[in-house]
Amino acid sequence: MRWNELQNETCPVARGLSVVGDRWTLLVLRDCFRGLRRFEELHESLGITRHVLSDRLKGLEAAGVLERRQYSDAPPRHEYRLTDKGRDLYPVLIALIRWGETHQPRADVPDFTFRDRHTGAVIEPVLTDRRTGREIDPRQVSASREDTG
Amino acid sequence: MRWNELQNETCPVARGLSVVGDRWTLLVLRDCFRGLRRFEELHESLGITRHVLSDRLKGLEAAGVLERRQYSDAPPRHEYRLTDKGRDLYPVLIALIRWGETHQPRADVPDFTFRDRHTGAVIEPVLTDRRTGREIDPRQVSASREDTG
């Protein structure tokens, strides 16, 4: 199996990773969520080579995760913005942040705090069951595909 | 910046990805969550080359995400099991499944259904705020590091 055959898999994890499972891709998106939009900003922040960054941005644009738009006519300048599809990756990043903080801790830096943008209230993201409102314990959950009918 | 320098970053996303951000790694873990434990099972299921699989398993073991244990003495045979640290990656996979199903849909396969292992009740995983119990809207959330003091 080659990496670029993943997009045709029936597994949604595989299809998701065919878009964001590349080295650096989720870090590019992390920076987009931080508000960075320009090539130079991203290059500076990530420290990856320009052509890998260029490649990732093209891929994310092609996948509809980022949108490339011109913000200046002369000289022509572009920026990259998250689309709705891109913004919906936030739960993946939050899950990763919480796992990283819990299991790859660094004593010398404080953890992230999530806040409501408007009220400023602290938010503690957890995975719950929408139906019961109870937190989800991985060990109690089974996932399966069920044909309807 | 090189990939293996990521583990020293202050950003928890970067540290998390230094463990699971490699090509194929999250797919190996997906299969572990599905209950696969043996090299041959994983190789068959993933279709990746044996030495990439071998490499990923070693990395995950070194990171404490999987545990390699002997299940037969003669001939010596091993299996790989998720540790607690590994099981805590479940929210990442669920987030990825839901994103994949929503944004890279395939009409020909049914979506996953999550169920309580014991009661069989359907579970609908959503990211909520533990404090208020409300669902989290990415656009309303800001993340920042706050020094205590």
Place this chain on the structure above:
DNA sequence: TGCCTTGGGTTCCCTTTTGGAACTTACTGG
């Protein structure tokens, strides 16, 4: 006018990682 700077890339070249396939080791069963 010529020269420097900035943003956003592309090109070139070399090193790592993948992909594919064959080979190895240690044992079991017939």
Place this chain on the structure above:
DNA sequence: CCAGTAAGTTCCAAAAGGGAACCCAAGGCA
């Protein structure tokens, strides 16, 4: 003795990544 199985390792070619230099369009300025 031969075939088969589980779990890897080794070898080689192809693809991706890393580093640095180069390109282009426009703006500023001396």
